[in-house]
Amino acid sequence: MARLNSGELRELLERDLPGALAAPHSPPQAAEAHGEEENHPVLQEHDAVVVAERLPDVARYLRDQLGYSYLSHITAVDYLREGLIEVVYFFYHPEGGGPQIVRVRVPRDNAVIPSITPFWPGANLQEREAYDLFGVHFPGHPFLRRVYLWDEFEGYPMRKDFPKTGDKYTHVTGGEE
Amino acid sequence: MIAGTFTGTIKTEELQINIGPQHPSTHGVFRMITRIDGETILGLEPVFGYLHRNHEQLGEVSSYLQIIPFTDRLDYFNSMPNNQGYCMAVEKLAGIEVPERAEYIRVIMAELSRIQNHATALGFMLNDMGAMGTPLLYGFREREKILDLFEAASGARMMCSYMRFGGVARDIDDEWLGELKKLMVGLPAFFDEFERLLSENEILLSRARNVGILPKAVALDYSVTGPLLRGSGIPYDVRRAEPYSVYDRFGFDVVVGSVGDIYDRYLVRVEEMRQSLRILEQAVQQLPDASGGHLNPKVKQQSIRPPAGEAYARVETPKGELGFYLVSDGSGRPYRYKIRAPSFINLTALSDLARGHKVADLVVILGSIDIVMGEVDR
Amino acid sequence: MTTTTAEKTTTSAAGQIRAGRGGVVVVQRRSNKPHMGQGLAKGMAVVIKHFADALLKRNDSRDEISGMFTVEYPEEVLALPETYRNMPVLLYDDETGHELCTSCFQCERVCPPQVIHITQAKNPETGKPVPAAAEFIIEYDSCMSCGYCAEVCPFDAIKMDHYFELSTPNHLAMDVHKEALNRPVSYYATIAPNLWAEVRDTALKKLQNNIKRRPGTIGVAPQALGKVAAKTPAAKVAPGAAPGAQAAPSAAPAKPVAAIGKNMPPEKVARLEAIRAANRARRGAAAGAPSHHEQQVQLAEEPVLSSAPPQGAAGPGAAPGLGGAAPSTGPGEDMPSDKRARLEAIRAANRARREGEGPAAADAPVQSAAEPAPVQDGAVPAAEPDKDMPDEKRARLEAIRAANRARRREQEGS
Numbered sequence: 001m002a003r004l005n006s007g008e009l010r011e012l013l014e015r016d017l018p019g020a021l022a023a024p025h026s027p028p029q030a031a032e033a034h035g036e037e038e039n040h041p042v043l044q045e046h047d048a049v050v051v052a053e054r055l056p057d058v059a060r061y062l063r064d065q066l067g068y069s070y071l072s073h074i075t076a077v078d079y080l081r082e083g084l085i086e087v088v089y090f091f092y093h094p095e096g097g098g099p100q101i102v103r104v105r106v107p108r109d110n111a112v113i114p115s116i117t118p119f120w121p122g123a124n125l126q127e128r129e130a131y132d133l134f135g136v137h138f139p140g141h142p143f144l145r146r147v148y149l150w151d152e153f154e155g156y157p158m159r160k161d162f163p164k165t166g167d168k169y170t171h172v173t174g175g176e177e
Numbered sequence: 178m179i180a181g182t183f184t185g186t187i188k189t190e191e192l193q194i195n196i197g198p199q200h201p202s203t204h205g206v207f208r209m210i211t212r213i214d215g216e217t218i219l220g221l222e223p224v225f226g227y228l229h230r231n232h233e234q235l236g237e238v239s240s241y242l243q244i245i246p247f248t249d250r251l252d253y254f255n256s257m258p259n260n261q262g263y264c265m266a267v268e269k270l271a272g273i274e275v276p277e278r279a280e281y282i283r284v285i286m287a288e289l290s291r292i293q294n295h296a297t298a299l300g301f302m303l304n305d306m307g308a309m310g311t312p313l314l315y316g317f318r319e320r321e322k323i324l325d326l327f328e329a330a331s332g333a334r335m336m337c338s339y340m341r342f343g344g345v346a347r348d349i350d351d352e353w354l355g356e357l358k359k360l361m362v363g364l365p366a367f368f369d370e371f372e373r374l375l376s377e378n379e380i381l382l383s384r385a386r387n388v389g390i391l392p393k394a395v396a397l398d399y400s401v402t403g404p405l406l407r408g409s410g411i412p413y414d415v416r417r418a419e420p421y422s423v424y425d426r427f428g429f430d431v432v433v434g435s436v437g438d439i440y441d442r443y444l445v446r447v448e449e450m451r452q453s454l455r456i457l458e459q460a461v462q463q464l465p466d467a468s469g470g471h472l473n474p475k476v477k478q479q480s481i482r483p484p485a486g487e488a489y490a491r492v493e494t495p496k497g498e499l500g501f502y503l504v505s506d507g508s509g510r511p512y513r514y515k516i517r518a519p520s521f522i523n524l525t526a527l528s529d530l531a532r533g534h535k536v537a538d539l540v541v542i543l544g545s546i547d548i549v550m551g552e553v554d555r
Numbered sequence: 556m557t558t559t560t561a562e563k564t565t566t567s568a569a570g571q572i573r574a575g576r577g578g579v580v581v582v583q584r585r586s587n588k589p590h591m592g593q594g595l596a597k598g599m600a601v602v603i604k605h606f607a608d609a610l611l612k613r614n615d616s617r618d619e620i621s622g623m624f625t626v627e628y629p630e631e632v633l634a635l636p637e638t639y640r641n642m643p644v645l646l647y648d649d650e651t652g653h654e655l656c657t658s659c660f661q662c663e664r665v666c667p668p669q670v671i672h673i674t675q676a677k678n679p680e681t682g683k684p685v686p687a688a689a690e691f692i693i694e695y696d697s698c699m700s701c702g703y704c705a706e707v708c709p710f711d712a713i714k715m716d717h718y719f720e721l722s723t724p725n726h727l728a729m730d731v732h733k734e735a736l737n738r739p740v741s742y743y744a745t746i747a748p749n750l751w752a753e754v755r756d757t758a759l760k761k762l763q764n765n766i767k768r769r770p771g772t773i774g775v776a777p778q779a780l781g782k783v784a785a786k787t788p789a790a791k792v793a794p795g796a797a798p799g800a801q802a803a804p805s806a807a808p809a810k811p812v813a814a815i816g817k818n819m820p821p822e823k824v825a826r827l828e829a830i831r832a833a834n835r836a837r838r839g840a841a842a843g844a845p846s847h848h849e850q851q852v853q854l855a856e857e858p859v860l861s862s863a864p865p866q867g868a869a870g871p872g873a874a875p876g877l878g879g880a881a882p883s884t885g886p887g888e889d890m891p892s893d894k895r896a897r898l899e900a901i902r903a904a905n906r907a908r909r910e911g912e913g914p915a916a917a918d919a920p921v922q923s924a925a926e927p928a929p930v931q932d933g934a935v936p937a938a939e940p941d942k943d944m945p946d947e948k949r950a951r952l953e954a955i956r957a958a959n960r961a962r963r964r965e966q967e968g969s
Contacts, residue, residue: 040485040506040507041485041487041504041505041506041507041512041513042485042486044486044487069397069398070397070400070413071400072400072402072491072498072500072517073489073500073502073517075502075513075515075517077504077512077513077515078513088502090489090500092418092419094397094411094413095418096413096417096418096419097418097419098419099489120398121395121398121399121525121529122398122399122400122401122522122525123400124525125521125522125524125525126400126522129521133233143222146226147225147226148225148226148229148554149226149229150226157231157234158233158234164234164238239667240665242665242703243665243666243667243703244667245701246667246699246701246703247667311602315605318620318624319620322617325617328635328636328638328639329636329638330638331638332636332638332639332640332702332715333639333640333700336699336700336701338701338702346706347638356617359616359617359618360617360618362618363617363618363619363620366620367620370601370620373597373598373600373601374597374598374601374602375598376585376594377585377588377590377593377594377597378594378595378597378598379590379592379594379595380595381594382590382594410581412579417577425576426576427576427577428576428577429576429577430577430578430579430580431577431578431579431580432579432580432581432582433579433580433581433582434581434582434584435581435582435584436584440584441582441584444582444583444584445582448580448582479664479665479707
């Protein structure tokens with residue numbers, strides 16, 4: 001299987017899996033009105049951004065058609081200002097080379113992505129971690145439970161709006177004790 | 178579902194027992210809820226989180242330089258590759274160049290770390306098997322020599338925090354290289370002796386052969402890496418697949434097994450130690466002189482502010498592929514800091530590996546996967 | 556069974572393929588050999604050889620893999636490398652007694668677990684920050700010994716120690732304060748000679764600059780205070796200082812200090828000395844004008860520290876006739892004669908009042924030498940040398956001071 005250059009994946013997906021690619025993200029109007037904000041992360045647009053429902057198809061396509069059968073990494077990033085959570089999938093080819101990156105952007109209040117664990121067992125623990133820390137739900141996962149925190153924990157600690165101190169589980173640091 | 182069978186006059190039931198988290202053989206605070214029928218394991222559920230220190234959120238509130246000592250404590254056996262991976266990610270993000278001598282020093286430290294890790298990991302695995310510490314302490318003795326070298330170079334034996342953005346914290350001098358060369362003289366004898374001690378040992382053979390087989394066809398689907406993957410026969414090594422640092426200048430072999438059982442992983446680790454020695458010899462020979470410097474002087478370590486963007490850098494640690502994913506928002510602190518921990522993902526395979534084996538085998542299988550809870554739980 | 560890389564080449568009998576910079580090697584499982592115990596025997600042979608070697612020879616070289624390598628700690632200790640880092644300590648100069656730390660807060664900022672807590676010293680008279688640390692706390696129980704503080708310190712004041720036998724059952728003692736953190740430079744030069752030799756010159760030069768900016772004994776290590784009292788290093792004198800108790804015989808007047816960090820050119824020094832000599836002569840010498848530094852030293856050694864030392868506030872047994880010493884102002888400044896007269900009048904009045912109230916009024920709350928002390932009873936209001944203090948303001952100040960005195964007496968009485 002030939003190894004892809006970056007950018008080729010988008011073309012292949014457009015050709016073979018129409019409708020899988022998501023529209024590019026447009027920044028909300030409010031940000032432009034406030035002017036240049038000093039420190040803010042940027043959303044990468046040159047990789048393949050996929051709509052959530054089509055992710056299993058894209059994953060299968062990558063593995064069976066293109067030979068990228070090594071899923072290295074599933075990461076969730078919380079973009080608070082844009083109001084979305086981006087889940088990034090890194091696929092590698094067993095013969096070597098760089099990653100093929102597939103991104104899925106879901107709104108923060110309804111973060112649902114179909115699980116790829118049924119046919120890709122390596123995603124098991126990583127999807128559980130994304131669920132535990134960010135609150136992204138993966139329907140179809142055989143055992144979607146918290147992996148680091150105890151089961152009765154409330155909240156998703158790695159989200160940007162989760163208080164780093166002073167929530168109901170910890171005391172306020174730096175204040176009166 | 179109660180697996181009750183009625184074998185003649187004995188009625189058996191499925192038991193659910195809890196192995197860990199306080200257990201000498203679980204390689205850290207690791208809990209396995211196993212369903213067993215007699216001694217045979219029917220199912221296993223791993224429970225993590227006992228060493229969860231919220232390292233990733235700690236990274237979000239610390240500056241880039243302050244995270245380096247925390248990365249030491251991820252896989253606390255191999256602090257050098259941890260530092261290397263993290264510094265590579267930040268260097269990618271900020272576009273920092275690393276002088277050649279620093280790259281060679283990084284490779285030397287990483288390979289030394291690999292040798293000491295494999296020696297220890299095999300020692301612990303044999304400890305789990307019941308060899309009451311003899312192979313372990315032979316491995317530890319060589320490890321002590323390597324840790325002495327780390328202490329002389331970086332100041333600490335295990336928590337080195339030796340790498341900086343654009344190089345290494347302190348240069349190595351000729352005296353250090355002399356000690357390293359002496360160590361390299363003694364290592365082949367150690368490897369041979371280790372193999373003579375263990376590789377044909379009947380007890381090891383009967384307990385490790387054809388136990389805990391990870392079939393080649395599904396190994397890659399489990400996203401496992403490191404000796405676990407290579408033991409199953411898939412020659413995927415990050416140093417060869419996507420060469421980083423100066424690994425493309427060295428000749429070394431990727432070591433694979435054939436069956437994928439515990440014995441293969443043991444042999445893979447022993448052979449990888451020999452390949453590491455090969456890399457070390459070439460690195461020491463090719464080491465550039467000190468004129469290039471050991472640190473890029475243009476980088477302001479404390480106040481580094483990479484431009485907004487993201488980067489993913491991965492290194493081949495002795496446990497597998499360790500990756501650092503960093504999203505920067507242009508300030509002095511990462512916006513998102515994620516670690517792809519090899520031990521964590523290798524544990525995906527544990528429940529399938531252990532099914533059908535005995536409880537005693539489970540402990541050895543866990544030892545052969547070689548996990549470190551600092552990495553699993555972060 | 557062999558596996559191949561992308562470029563295929565021939566296979567050898569051992570199952571090794573070499574392609575490019577290295578190939579893929581398959582491990583030998585030795586499955587065909589019958590195992591009837593010879594593996595165990597080989598293993599035992601290795602163990603017995605090690606056992607014998609351990610009895611017969613010593614392993615003290617890195618290329619030996621057998622032999623006795625036990626080090627009988629604590630009677631024998633292994634030499635630690637210079638770069639070994641355990642816990643941080645602060646350095647102070649042996650000769651001058653001054654700590655190298657200027658409380659620049661670099662270490663506090665870079666510390667990853669945030670265990671360093673520094674309070675900057677302040678000039679007790681002006682309230683301006685002084686390049687010295689008033690308080691320096693490191694929480695040893697949380698310190699990671701990463702060495703970042705030592706790495707970033709611009710003044711080489713904080714260094715990593717080698718001492719690791721720190722076990723203690725006293726958890727509170729793990730918050731280590733400056734007095735316990737101080738080590739003389741000679742100690743550090745012993746444990747890390749090469750590292751210290753690299754930075755010694757720049758560190759001591761920076762220290763000399765900082766000493767000039769530190770008034771009195773601020774910045775002197777508590778361990779070295781006794782030594783420092785015997786010397787008279789350069790000190791900057793705040794205006795409005797009045798002579799203190801037991802006027803010591805005037806030693807050599809303080810060297811003139813110019814703008815921060817710079818040295819005065821010699822002709823300017825000569826001019827300044829001439830002016831001072833003239834002032835001194837004019838002022839007469841009832842008891843000489845002791846240098847401000849000496850006043851500070853005496854006061855520092857007594858439990859009461861006062862900033863503008865008034866008469867009688869220097870402690871018990873202060874002679875009533877202390878106010879005889881002529882008021883002195885900053886170097887090079889001349890107090891106008893009418894002002895001096897007014898000052899003398901005020902002091903005479905205060906003295907009289909105080910004698911009436913007794914020595915209790917002279918007591919002031921005991922303060923640590925490092926904290927800035929409020930202006931004491933009866934101290935002359937430190938006005939600018941060229942402005943008069945209006946009468947109503949002086950009256951108000953007196954009223955406030957009387958009230959404070961009364962309150963203090965009450966507190967001591969209770």
